[in-house]
Amino acid sequence: MNNFKIPKIRFMNFNDKWKYKILGEISSSIEYGLNASAKDFDGIHKYLRITDIDDSSRLFLTDKLSSPDVNFTEENYENYKLQKNDLLFARTGASVGKTYLYRESDGEVYYAGFLIRARLHDSYDGNFVFQQTLTDKYKQFTEITSQRSGQPGINGKEYGNWKIGMTSYSEQSAIGSLFRTLDDLLASYKENLANYQSLKATMLSKMFPKVGQTVPEIRLEGFEGEWEEKKLGSLGSVAMNKRIFKDETSEYGDIPFYKIGTFGGTADSFITKEKFKEYKEKYPYPEIGDILISASGSIGRTVVYNGEDAYYQDSNIVWLKHDQQLDNSYLKQYYGIIKWSGIEGTTIKRLYNKNILETNIFLPPSVVEQRAIGTYFSNLDNLINSYQEKISHLETLKKKLLQDMFI
Missing domain, CATH: 3.90.220.20 (DNA methylase specificity domains)
Structure with a gap:
């Protein structure tokens, strides 16, 4: 050889x-x-x-x-x-x-x-x-x-x-310098990501009242007044798509059907356009901005419905159908810290409608403040997602270069 x-x-x-x-x-x-x-x-x-x-x-x-x-x-x-x-x-x-x-x-x-x-x-x-x-x-x-x-x-x-x-020392140095630059950039991105994730965790613990309190430790400028604790059941009801049976799905098709295992990822099952159109018109279907919740497996995971054509597994993926008392951007962030009624400290791996409806949530005096809090955390999420994407792209690039720049 x-x-x-x-x-x-x-x-x-x-x-x-x-x-x-x-x-x-x-x-x-x-x-x-x-x-x-x-x-x-x-x-x-x-x-x-x-x-x-x-x-x-x-x-x-x-x-x-x-x-x-x-x-x-x-x-x-x-x-x-x-x-x-x-x-x-x-x-x-x-x-x-x-x-x-x-x-x-x-x-x-x-x-x-x-x-x-x-x-x-x-x-x-x-x-x-x-x-x-x-x-x-x-x-x-x-x-x-x-x-x-x-x-x-x-x-x-x-x-x-x-x-x-x-290879020659000069080529070694050039390649080594390239990868050192990539590593330093990755380290910088990861540090920024960790800082923003830490900031979000801190603010989530301080921008909502703790049990027994009526105001948060940190509040956005221009807002005042005491917060109120309410049950989610007093603000809305649990909704879900009509049941889809296995023989109504296929491995390929027009409309992705998300089960609990593919929720938040890539669908591996589909339904026909005809079935989707019929069920969407006749039965409950999320509105743009609704926060879908996983009710089994890793309970409490959320996905924002943005208007795409998709269908969701009944009882395992649900959402709170509510009125104008709640802002969805606020609700999404609150789901990140919420303690679901009836399941804390247990080994239960399912979130039933009763658990959701009897769960308490703190609300500021106005929907305007809810929206401001939701926007604040959405901006943090965008920064976190941006750095996660940068890290992913850079790691993909580095993996490709590691494969192709050495023998």
């Missing part, structure tokens, strides 16, 4: 053929970490454990660093201090295969015994090598290599035989 290859996508002006090298060839040493019991982080010395590497992205979580119960003034511990171009590999258990590339901005870091350090030669770009630990080929390598009769694991010698696509 020819050992020389080229990736599908590469930067202009790079023409070298790539070849495979093993980790042991491009590393000055492959060493095991320091066995010590971790104590509270002292703010000075950092001790990196196998649990300090994030499962979903393998991005290093600095705030999880802790300090070992050892005397760092002793000279031998310097052998376990990370430096530029150090790449760590998890060697055992469910974490086997996880990796971390040391960044100098992480400060002084020592690494634990369940981690293996490969100290790459200066002629190799650390981030270029690290990114290849995120590819499907690396995943396949760890899955095959870690197979044991007992707990899965990969030792230093086995990691040393991992094959890595290699």
Whole structure:
């Protein structure tokens, strides 16, 4: 077999053929970490454990660093201090295969015994090598290599035989820099997403009155007066679509039919246009803006009905048909914190009409204030959704580039 290859996508002006090298060839040493019991982080010395590497992205979580119960003034511990171009590999258990590339901005870091350090030669770009630990080929390598009769694991010698696509240092640097930029952008998006999600959770806890109170802790400017607690049954009634039987559905068709398993996702069942038109005209059907609720499974999940042609499974997907005393944008947010009557503290996995109608809700003095609160949280939701979409698109892009920019 020819050992020389080229990736599908590469930067202009790079023409070298790539070849495979093993980790042991491009590393000055492959060493095991320091066995010590971790104590509270002292703010000075950092001790990196196998649990300090994030499962979903393998991005290093600095705030999880802790300090070992050892005397760092002793000279031998310097052998376990990370430096530029150090790449760590998890060697055992469910974490086997996880990796971390040391960044100098992480400060002084020592690494634990369940981690293996490969100290790459200066002629190799650390981030270029690290990114290849995120590819499907690396995943396949760890899955095959870690197979044991007992707990899965990969030792230093086995990691040393991992094959890595290699090119000139200048091309390595260009590729490594691209992926570092993508990772930094992803980290920024995820931080913003977490901040907005945290803000929403905080405001949901403070912008509605707590039990025994008549005003919220935080209120939008220009509104005053005491809130009132009412039962949902005094404001409306539970509605649902007419029952559709299995023999009335098909795998393909005109109108998507959402069951509890596909609610909020992609329908896998359909009904005819004729049946949809007949039932929509004769029986209850949601109006634009109504908040559909899952009444079984993960109870209380919501979807806003926006006017699309769709049909919903009776009794499992319902909505509150109400008058002008309620604003739907407010109701949607309240559903996020509501405590359904009769099911709190139980193992019940169904929301019956009685549970909904007997549930209490706090209402401000005017629908105008309801609408203002609903708008405030809708804007937060739009920001959260925007960052979730950015993250999804960027992760998709990175996955494609990981597949096509390495051999």
